[in-house]
Amino acid sequence: MFFPLVFLALGPIAFENGVAASSSIIHSDHVVHEIRALEPFDWSISHQPRAHKRLPLRIGLSQRNVENLESMLMAVSHPDSPNYGKHWTPQQVMDTFAPSEESAQNVIAWLKDAGFSPEKIRISANKGWIQVDTTVAEAEDLLKTEYHVYTHPCHNYSVPAAIQEHVELIRPTVHFTHRPSLKSEAKFKRAGILGKPSPGTGPITSSIDTLPVPPGLIECAQMMTPGCLRALYNVPQFNPLAMDKNSYGIVEFTPQAFLADDLDLFFSTFSPNVVGARPQIVLVDGAVVQNTSQGSDFNGESDLDLEYAMALTYPQNVTLLQTGDLVEGAGFDNWLDAVDGSFCTFDGGDDPFQDGIYPDTLPGGFDGPESCGIVAPPLVVSVSYGEQEWQITSSSATRQCNEYGKLGLMGTTILYSSGDNGVAGLGGQCLDSSARPVSSGGTRFNPQFPASCPFVTSVGATQMNPNSTIVDPEAACETHIFSGGGFSDIFSMPDYQKSAVSSYLTNDPPPYTSSQFNTSGSRAYPDLSANGANYVAGVNGQLMLEFGTSAATPVVGSFITMINDARLAAGKGPVGFINPAIYSDAFKDGFNDITEGSNPGCMLSLYLIDTVGFIATDGWDPVTGVGTPNVSKLISLFLALP
Numbered sequence: 001m002f003f004p005l006v007f008l009a010l011g012p013i014a015f016e017n018g019v020a021a022s023s024s025i026i027h028s029d030h031v032v033h034e035i036r037a038l039e040p041f042d043w044s045i046s047h048q049p050r051a052h053k054r055l056p057l058r059i060g061l062s063q064r065n066v067e068n069l070e071s072m073l074m075a076v077s078h079p080d081s082p083n084y085g086k087h088w089t090p091q092q093v094m095d096t097f098a099p100s101e102e103s104a105q106n107v108i109a110w111l112k113d114a115g116f117s118p119e120k121i122r123i124s125a126n127k128g129w130i131q132v133d134t135t136v137a138e139a140e141d142l143l144k145t146e147y148h149v150y151t152h153p154c155h156n157y158s159v160p161a162a163i164q165e166h167v168e169l170i171r172p173t174v175h176f177t178h179r180p181s182l183k184s185e186a187k188f189k190r191a192g193i194l195g196k197p198s199p200g201t202g203p204i205t206s207s208i209d210t211l212p213v214p215p216g217l218i219e220c221a222q223m224m225t226p227g228c229l230r231a232l233y234n235v236p237q238f239n240p241l242a243m244d245k246n247s248y249g250i251v252e253f254t255p256q257a258f259l260a261d262d263l264d265l266f267f268s269t270f271s272p273n274v275v276g277a278r279p280q281i282v283l284v285d286g287a288v289v290q291n292t293s294q295g296s297d298f299n300g301e302s303d304l305d306l307e308y309a310m311a312l313t314y315p316q317n318v319t320l321l322q323t324g325d326l327v328e329g330a331g332f333d334n335w336l337d338a339v340d341g342s343f344c345t346f347d348g349g350d351d352p353f354q355d356g357i358y359p360d361t362l363p364g365g366f367d368g369p370e371s372c373g374i375v376a377p378p379l380v381v382s383v384s385y386g387e388q389e390w391q392i393t394s395s396s397a398t399r400q401c402n403e404y405g406k407l408g409l410m411g412t413t414i415l416y417s418s419g420d421n422g423v424a425g426l427g428g429q430c431l432d433s434s435a436r437p438v439s440s441g442g443t444r445f446n447p448q449f450p451a452s453c454p455f456v457t458s459v460g461a462t463q464m465n466p467n468s469t470i471v472d473p474e475a476a477c478e479t480h481i482f483s484g485g486g487f488s489d490i491f492s493m494p495d496y497q498k499s500a501v502s503s504y505l506t507n508d509p510p511p512y513t514s515s516q517f518n519t520s521g522s523r524a525y526p527d528l529s530a531n532g533a534n535y536v537a538g539v540n541g542q543l544m545l546e547f548g549t550s551a552a553t554p555v556v557g558s559f560i561t562m563i564n565d566a567r568l569a570a571g572k573g574p575v576g577f578i579n580p581a582i583y584s585d586a587f588k589d590g591f592n593d594i595t596e597g598s599n600p601g602c603m604l605s606l607y608l609i610d611t612v613g614f615i616a617t618d619g620w621d622p623v624t625g626v627g628t629p630n631v632s633k634l635i636s637l638f639l640a641l642p
């Protein structure tokens with residue numbers, strides 16, 4: 001499912017003569033434009049590609065006004081803003097961020113000066129990209145770099161200084177293949193004895209606060225169910241009133257897929273009225289909801305996400321954005337293309353080292369056009385997948401992150417799970433002192449993306465303590481998984497969290513220095529959390545227990561969907577980007593602060609974890625964020641906003 005060939009350039013060749021500078025704005029001083037941040041430890045060189053091999057380059061033009069995106073997003077999302085809730089139309093978003101005519105003209109002039117004839121240069125319909133048909137030799141000369149056929153791409157490339165401000169990124173160059181990975185890998189536990197449903201785990205009304213704990217909720221610390229979640233988080237009876245206006249999307253990446261029988265196994269056990277309900281399926285980029293490969297690796301995530309999202313929000317429709325074909329798969333940009341056509345290009349604007357590129361030329365691949373703006377963005381989107389920041393270049397991450405910001409401007413809430421390895425990455429992997437990933441012995445923390453994007457809401461995980469009841473405080477999840485959290489190495493700290501994060505660093509200074517985490521004031525995550533332990537799920541024909549921020553994320557998405565229903569029914573807009581609200585003082589009562597537990601990571605050697613991570617404490621912390629939701633309270637807080 002990965003590209004067989006990617007490219008490595010050994011970097012700029014000494015640049016002596018420069019391109020012919022016939023235009024005053026284009027001179028020969030190349031400046032390094034993009035550098036791949038980190039060299040994986042296990043790559044080895046192959047050979048140089050033939051100089052005449054075709055290498056179409058796509059040059060992403062700088063979007064206008066992105067430097068104002070944060071303040072534009074705050075204007076519609078901050079509870080104190082007079083424009084709260086006044087979300088933008090897709091057209092407004094497109095008009096505001098489309099690259100300028102000047103950028104396109106400058107880049108075209110540069111290419112023409114470099115000797116490319118006009119018929120080799122094409123500009124995309126949304127004017128976001130310029131494509132130029134080059135050979136390997138021409139691209140090397142143009143970018144002052146060298147491509148090698150290799151198992152990873154080039155390290156850095158350069159563009160003329162005068163052109164730099166107009167160019168966002170050029171592909172293929174320093175990017176390399178990483179498909180989204182499950183947050184919940186290998187976190188399944190067989191639970192064959194779970195066949196018998198406990199009575200009393202059905203819908204609980206908001207009066208739970210004043211009643212003794214119902215008998216069925218005694219087992220919540222061992223088995224999390226929709227009924228337990230309703231009780232834990234003060235969820236009122238949900239009788240949706242605005243189903244036609246409301247929407248809730250769950251993203252899954254093929255070959256991960258749900259099985260209809262699993263949904264019904266789960267619903268018949270915990271939510272009998274939902275039996276037979278199915279998600280509305282949107283197939284993105286030739287996706288199939290496959291059922292030829294089955295097992296927890298193939299069904300665990302999709303089944304879990306849909307079972308909880310549907311049980312909690314029924315009869316609201318849930319939309320499944322099934323993304324990627326069976327051959328090539330897909331990345332985060334692929335689902336973004338499907339909900340915002342202005343993010344696409346006529347010939348695939350996505351990063352071939354991160355995303356599926358369609359039409360897929362591989363045997364059996366989807367040979368149709370990429371799915372571009374095929375569905376309106378759902379008002380809430382939950383994604384239980386992620387990768388490590390080191391796997392993506394900072395400009396690719398920034399471009400993708402800005403797209404989440406634009407969806408926020410349009411009124412969509414984007415939720416990403418914060419990771420299941422505490423301060424470490426997948427498999428407990430941390431970074432060495434030069435910020436390179438090492439399989440063991442790394443002591444620098446390994447931030448997650450897109451969880452670290454300041455324009456998404458990043459969801460961590462909690463647990464009920466052993467033998468506790470639903471009225472006892474929860475702790476950070478330390479059962480099978482640790483709640484992902486920490487500080488970005490790419491994004492700076494957004495204003496909305498500055499006060500909360502500085503309180504944390506002042507009141508409970510972590511025992512680490514800049515050699516463990518970015519202490520320069522960068523985006524901190526997660527933003528909030530919900531239970532992520534002992535979820536009973538119907539998977540591949542049986543009930544199992546699942547753990548992870550993967551579970552917490554669609555649950556939080558369900559709660560936001562309930563809040564949106566209340567607002568839509570009251571004639572208001574959806575909540576959109578919730579971070580500025582949830583960090584504000586007015587929303588403190590909307591969350592149960594989690595003050596116990598931590599998020600260790602960094603595998604010193606097999607099974608030996610050598611850092612305790614961060615600790616959960618009063619107020620926001622990089623383990624559980626602002627805490628777990630009190631849904632009734634949040635509904636009234638959000639309903640009070642315009």
Ligand SMILES: *[C@@H]1O[C@H](CO)[C@@H](O)[C@H](O)[C@H]1NC(C)=O
Pocket residue numbers: 009010011012032035155156
């Ligand atoms: C770009 O890459 C080359 C070769 O890998 C290296 O010598 C050079 O220092 C790099 N430039 C920067 C600014 O990292």
Ligand SMILES: *[C@@H]1O[C@H](CO)[C@@H](O)[C@H](O)[C@H]1NC(C)=O
Pocket residue numbers: 243244280317
């Ligand atoms: C929910 O989905 C079903 C099946 O796709 C569709 O028939 C129905 O109209 C949808 N309901 C709403 C309120 O959108």
Ligand SMILES: *[C@@H]1O[C@H](CO)[C@@H](O)[C@H](O)[C@H]1NC(C)=O
Pocket residue numbers: 259260261291
């Ligand atoms: C598998 O999918 C096919 C095609 O959608 C469907 O006809 C069949 O019933 C499914 N089988 C199972 C066991 O779910």
Ligand SMILES: *[C@@H]1O[C@H](CO)[C@@H](O)[C@H](O)[C@H]1NC(C)=O
Pocket residue numbers: 466467
């Ligand atoms: C939980 O309760 C069981 C049975 O009462 C007891 O054996 C066990 O030690 C308790 N566990 C903890 C962590 O308190």
Ligand SMILES: *[C@@H]1O[C@H](CO)[C@@H](O)[C@H](O)[C@H]1NC(C)=O
Pocket residue numbers: 488489490491492493518520521522523
């Ligand atoms: C720390 O974060 C900032 C963004 O706030 C980034 O520019 C910088 O490169 C990061 N430092 C390290 C060592 O990763």
Ligand SMILES: *[C@@H]1O[C@H](CO)[C@@H](O)[C@H](O)[C@H]1NC(C)=O
Pocket residue numbers: 209232234589592630632633
């Ligand atoms: C949730 O908020 C309500 C007020 O709406 C409050 O009465 C209740 O105690 C809170 N529940 C928890 C668990 O904090």
